[in-house]
Amino acid sequence: MTMTQILCAVRGGPESRETVTYAIDLALQTGARLTFFHALDAEFLNYATIGPLSVVYQELVEMGKFTMLILVDRAQRRGVAQVNYVVREGNIRKQLLQAAIETKAEVMVLGRPTRSPTQNVFKFNEMEGFAAELEKEGGLRLVLVPEMPT
Amino acid sequence: MKRYGKLLFVLLILAAWPWVLREDVQAEGADVQTQGTAVSISPLLTGYIRDAQAQPVLDAHVTAYAENTVLAEAVSQEDGRYTLLVTANTPTPTEITIHVERHHFQAADYVIKDSDLEHLQQSHLLQIPIITLERHITPGFWIATFVFMGMLALIALGKLHNTLAALLGASLIFAVSYLGTPLYDGLYIFHFEDALRYIDWNVIFLIMGMMIVIAVVERTGVFQWAAYMAYRLSGGRAWLLVVILMIVTGIASAFLDNVTTMLLMTPVTIRIALSLGINPLALLMPEVMASNVVGISTLVGTPTNILIGSYGGIGFNDFLTNLTPGVMLALVGLILYSLFVYRHDLRPAETGAGISEVLLQRLAERGRITEPDHLKKAGVVGAGMIVLFVWGERVHLLPSVTAVMGATTLLLWIKPDIEEMIEAVDWTTLVFFMTLFISVGAVQEVGLISYIASGIGRLVGTNLTLAMLAVIWLSAILSTMIANIPFTAAMLPVIGFLSGNIPGAESKVLFYCLSVGSAMGGNGSLIGASANMVTAGIAERAGSSITYMYFLRKGFPALVVTVTLATIWLFIHF
Numbered sequence: 034m035t036m037t038q039i040l041c042a043v044r045g046g047p048e049s050r051e052t053v054t055y056a057i058d059l060a061l062q063t064g065a066r067l068t069f070f071h072a073l074d075a076e077f078l079n080y081a082t083i084g085p086l087s088v089v090y091q092e093l094v095e096m097g098k099f100t101m102l103i104l105v106d107r108a109q110r111r112g113v114a115q116v117n118y119v120v121r122e123g124n125i126r127k128q129l130l131q132a133a134i135e136t137k138a139e140v141m142v143l144g145r146p147t148r149s150p151t152q153n154v155f156k157f158n159e160m161e162g163f164a165a166e167l168e169k170e171g172g173l174r175l176v177l178v179p180e181m182p183t
Numbered sequence: 184m185k186r187y188g189k190l191l192f193v194l195l196i197l198a199a200w201p202w203v204l205r206e207d208v209q210a211e212g213a214d215v216q217t218q219g220t221a222v223s224i225s226p227l228l229t230g231y232i233r234d235a236q237a238q239p240v241l242d243a244h245v246t247a248y249a250e251n252t253v254l255a256e257a258v259s260q261e262d263g264r265y266t267l268l269v270t271a272n273t274p275t276p277t278e279i280t281i282h283v284e285r286h287h288f289q290a291a292d293y294v295i296k297d298s299d300l301e302h303l304q305q306s307h308l309l310q311i312p313i314i315t316l317e318r319h320i321t322p323g324f325w326i327a328t329f330v331f332m333g334m335l336a337l338i339a340l341g342k343l344h345n346t347l348a349a350l351l352g353a354s355l356i357f358a359v360s361y362l363g364t365p366l367y368d369g370l371y372i373f374h375f376e377d378a379l380r381y382i383d384w385n386v387i388f389l390i391m392g393m394m395i396v397i398a399v400v401e402r403t404g405v406f407q408w409a410a411y412m413a414y415r416l417s418g419g420r421a422w423l424l425v426v427i428l429m430i431v432t433g434i435a436s437a438f439l440d441n442v443t444t445m446l447l448m449t450p451v452t453i454r455i456a457l458s459l460g461i462n463p464l465a466l467l468m469p470e471v472m473a474s475n476v477v478g479i480s481t482l483v484g485t486p487t488n489i490l491i492g493s494y495g496g497i498g499f500n501d502f503l504t505n506l507t508p509g510v511m512l513a514l515v516g517l518i519l520y521s522l523f524v525y526r527h528d529l530r531p532a533e534t535g536a537g538i539s540e541v542l543l544q545r546l547a548e549r550g551r552i553t554e555p556d557h558l559k560k561a562g563v564v565g566a567g568m569i570v571l572f573v574w575g576e577r578v579h580l581l582p583s584v585t586a587v588m589g590a591t592t593l594l595l596w597i598k599p600d601i602e603e604m605i606e607a608v609d610w611t612t613l614v615f616f617m618t619l620f621i622s623v624g625a626v627q628e629v630g631l632i633s634y635i636a637s638g639i640g641r642l643v644g645t646n647l648t649l650a651m652l653a654v655i656w657l658s659a660i661l662s663t664m665i666a667n668i669p670f671t672a673a674m675l676p677v678i679g680f681l682s683g684n685i686p687g688a689e690s691k692v693l694f695y696c697l698s699v700g701s702a703m704g705g706n707g708s709l710i711g712a713s714a715n716m717v718t719a720g721i722a723e724r725a726g727s728s729i730t731y732m733y734f735l736r737k738g739f740p741a742l743v744v745t746v747t748l749a750t751i752w753l754f755i756h757f
Contacts, residue, residue, distance in 0.1 A: 046453070046726025047462055074724060088401050089446045093721065095549055096450035099542070100725055103457050106539045 036063040040138035040173075042070040042129055045100030052144040052178040057108050059142065059176075066115035068136050069104045071097045072125040094120065126163065130170055138173050145177040226303050228267040228295075230311030232259045232283055236633055236640070236680050239263025240316055242377070243285040249276035275304065281311060286371050287324065287629050288316040321369040323359065324629040330355045331626045331673075338666045339710055345666070346611045349618035353378070356625045373628045381624025382617050385493040385583045386486075390616065391608055392586025393483055396568070397439050398607030399593055400561050404553035406435065406447035411550020414455045421461050421529035425469050426518055428452065432470045433477030433514055437484045438565070441474045441714040449721040451550065458546055463727040465528035468734075469521035471718045472706045472741050476517055479702040480510040482572065482582055486616075487671040487701050492582065494675040495682075495694040499572035499582065506695050509752030513703065513745040520744050524737060557597050564593045616668075623672045632673065636680040647687040651753060654678065654696040659746050662704030663711045663739070671701045692757040699749045707742040709734035 041056035043049035053069075060067040073093055101118035108116040119136075121128040133141055164175040228247055232240040243259040247267045255267035267281075278296035293314050295303065303309040334352035337343040343351070356372050363370035409431045417424035428448075435444045448470060456463035478484040482492045482499040491497060522529075552558055568589035575585055594604060626632055643650040661670055678697050682688040705712030709719055709731045715738075719729035 044724060044726035046457065046722075048726040048728060089450075092407075092447065092450035093724065096453055096721070096725055099454045099545065099549075100457060102542055102545070106542060 036065040036139050038136050038138040039063075039065050039067050039140050039142060040070055040133055040136055041067060041104075041142040042072070042132075043104070043144060045071060045097075045104060049104075049144060052142060053104055053107065055176070055178045056142040057111050057113055059140070060108065060113045060116070061111065064114075065139075066117075067108055067113050068116070068132075068138070069101045069108075069118040070129060070132050071101050071118065071120045072128050073097050073120065073122045074125055094122070130167065133167060133173055134170065140174050140176055141167060142176045142178060226269040226307045226309070228255070228269065228279075228281065228303070228309050228311055230265060230281070230293075231263040231313045232265065232285075233263055233313050233315050234288070234633060235315060235317055236636055237315075237684070238633070238680060240285060240288070241380075243283050243288070243316065246282045246284075247279055248282065249279045254279065276300075279303075281314070283314050283316060285316060286373075287319060287321060289319045291316055318630040318633060320630070321371070322367070323370050323372045324631065326359050326370065327356060327372050327625040327629045328631050331622055331631070334622055335665050335669055338669065339664065341710070341716075344611075346615040346618070349615050349622055349669075352622040352625075353618040356622065372625050377628065378621045378624055381627065382620040383490070383493050385581055386489050386620075387613055387616055388583035389483070389489050389493070389586045390486065391613060392583065392588075392590040393440070394608045394612075395590035395604060396561065396565065396586070396593060397443050398604055399557055399597065399599070400439065400565075401443060401447055402554060403558035403561065404551060405558055406444070407451045407550050408552050409435070410448055410451040410455060411546065414458075414546070414550075419459065421459060421465070422522055424455070424459070425466060425521060425525070425529065428466055429469050429473035429514070429518055429521065433473045433480075436474040436478040437480045438569075439484075441478045441485060441712065442717055444474055445471055445714040445718045446721070449718050450725075453722065453725045453727070454546060454549075457725075458542065462525075462528040463722060463725065464729060464733075465525040467718055467722055467727070468729070468737050469517070469525070471712075471714050472517055472521070472738065472745075473514060474714050475705040475712050476513050476703055476745050477510055479698050480507040483586070485702055486668050488698055489582075490668070490671050490675065491694050491698050494679065495691050497691055497694055498576040499569075500576060501691075502698075503573075505756060506698060509699070509749045509756065512752050513748045516744045516748045517741055520741055524740075560596050561593060564589050564596065567592070619669055619672055623669065626673065627676055632676045633680075636677040639677060640681060640684060643681070643685070645685050647685050647692070648754075650681055650685050650688065650693060651696050651757075652750070654681070654693050655700040655746060655750055655753070658697055658700030659704035659707065659742060662701045663707030663742070666710075667701040667705055667712060671697060674701075687757075690757055692753060695753060695757075699746065699753065703742060703745045703749060706738045706745065707735070708738060711738070 036059075039056055039060055041053065043052050056067060056069075059065070097120045098118070101120060105116050105118055119132050121132060129141075132138075167173050167175050232243045232245070234240050239262050240259055241261050241263070243263075243265070245257045245259060245265045245267060247254040247256075247269060254269045257265045257267050259265045278294050278300065281293040281295065282290065283292070284290045291314055293311060295309065295311070299309060330352050334348050337348040337351075338345050342348075357375065357378070359370050360372045360374060410428065413424060413427040413431055416427055432444060432448055435448070449467060452466050452470060453463045456466050479488050480502065482488055482497070482502045488502065492499075492502065568585055571580060571585040571588070572582055575582075594601065623632075639650075639653065643653050658670065658674060674697055678693045682691060682693050685693075702712075705715065709715050709729065715729075715734065719734070722729050
């Protein structure tokens with residue numbers, strides 16, 4: 034399979050281990066450029082009685098970037114030649130689609146949603162619709178990687 | 184003795200002067216008719232109104248009448264006292280009836296006759312025995328109770344923002360009181376003016392002052408620096424890192440609020456954990472649990488302590504001497520527990536899962552103080568505030584005044600963008616507290632709190648040990664299910680009642696028990712404390728989910744360990 038660009042959307046951390054490993058393996062096999070994608074969703078802060086939103090927001094952005102840099106570091110150590118990352122803010126679905134179009138990715142690697150409603154960015158029953166949307170809007174294929182329990 | 188009696192009489196007349204004036208205005212026509220037969224000295228009747236729990240009843244309407252003629256009217260004061268100045272000129276009655284009415288209570292009568300009446304006629308002054316009012320359950324009681332429970336449920340389930348839930352509760356109570364009462368009197372709960380009395384402004388201003396100070400401190404980068412220094416000091420030893428982070432978080436939480444502490448510590452902790460190649464939860468869970476435990480070591484460490492301190496008259500010093508050693512004991516227990524529970528997760532770090540130099544540099548860059556000048560000034564003002572918190576009690580300086588003075592001094596000194604600083608005050612939280620006070624006031628007004636208090640009172644009797652255990656463990660368990668701030672606010676009148684009725688409880692030990700239970704109980708479940716929720720929220724966004732069951736598994740045993748140790752301390756100390 035000829036492939037030039039892979040987009041791997043993860044949160045980072047232990048729960049993304051399998052997805053990241055799959056994306057790195059795929060990039061090594063195909064020689065494609067690998068882009069890690071992280072979306073910042075700070076909506077949960079609205080449900081806390083808190084003050085320092087601006088400072089926290091900066092910290093969350095830095096946390097996202099740092100998490101992605103660790104993945105980039107990991108990919109480079111494993112020999113992926115072309116690897117970078119994107120951190121976006123706002124509606125995750127919309128940002129992910131936009132990043133897919135911008136990077137001209139052929140494949141998007143995502144962690145397979147679990148049945149737990151709180152742990153996933155995408156609901157389990159939404160994935161089929163999202164895959165169709167990706168195919169239609171960006172012409173790319175979606176790969177769902179089952180995560181091992183942490 | 185007689186001289187003091189006269190003095191008391193004169194004082195009572197002076198105290199009653201406003202009522203005399205008011206009566207003059209209200210009964211102007213009557214005065215004209217009775218001018219020729221006016222009495223030289225008006226008889227004075229005084230007494231107290233109490234509820235079944237011997238608590239003073241405010242705003243009870245007291246009427247003295249004889250043979251269908253109203254002799255005098257008065258309203259009971261905060262201490263339950265009323266003073267009736269009989270100005271109506273009536274022939275010598277055979278008996279005088281004191282009639283007491285108040286919403287949410289059954290009306291009560293006391294009849295003055297025989298020797299008491301003779302005494303009144305001779306001395307023109309009579310102290311009436313305490314009149315006890317029994318509670319009366321109205322539809323308003325059920326509505327206020329339902330609204331309060333609904334508010335707690337909405338907060339606990341996260342269905343509505345805390346402030347919106349409390350605002351909804353207060354609005355419903357007013358809507359029923361104002362719109363429902365004209366249709367049916369039993370729907371009355373309380374009026375706006377009554378509701379305002381329940382708002383503890385000492386709490387509001389203390390929180391507001393501290394928010395301004397925190398807003399300055401959080402922008403200095405001190406949290407990120409402290410976390411990075413913990414990483415450096417640990418030298419890559421994960422167990423040591425956990426211990427240092429727990430202590431750092433604990434100290435920060437003792438002076439700043441737990442939510443702010445965890446909001447700023449969590450992202451940097453996750454970065455450190457990922458750098459070391461260990462599970463971030465192995466650092467975050469001990470951190471947030473330490474925050475919940477150590478936060479109560481000072482008056483300003485948690486909103487619950489601010490509530491307890493203000494209601495119970497417990498100062499900064501009192502918390503330091505009576506609670507801090509117990510909290511330290513609990514922290515030691517928590518550290519040992521955390522090291523044991525996360526012993527497997529902490530191992531990979533020791534095998535050396537490292538990251539590149541570039542990332543380490545980035546970690547170091549983000550771990551530095553960004554505004555050293557502001558930090559220095561905040562440190563000086565903060566130290567001054569602590570001195571005033573400690574010594575100010577001698578001159579009755581309220582903590583809220585100290586906090587506002589400290590915040591103002593800091594703002595004048597660093598001259599920040601004032602708009603930005605005022606925006607940094609979390610007005611949403613302040614509105615939450617104000618409307619929460621109103622909702623709690625409503626259930627207090629209709630008698631729910633009294634029923635709970637008398638229920639617990641019957642359960643524990645006069646046994647202080649039993650009362651301490653009941654308050655600590657009941658509040659700890661309940662705090663795992665419902666938000667601890669509204670819970671504490673609702674429990675305060677209950678604790679006030681128990682403290683006044685159980686021998687030995689006047690030391691305010693039960694207030695400390697409530698502090699321990701409601702704060703350390705927060706470790707029992709994910710929804711037990713706001714700090715848990717924000718930590719979980721951030722961790723989840725970094726791919727380390729803290730589920731309800733995960734928190735329960737790790738947190739509940741920690742609750743048992745820490746609350747047990749704190750209980751031991753309270754029993755030893757009191």
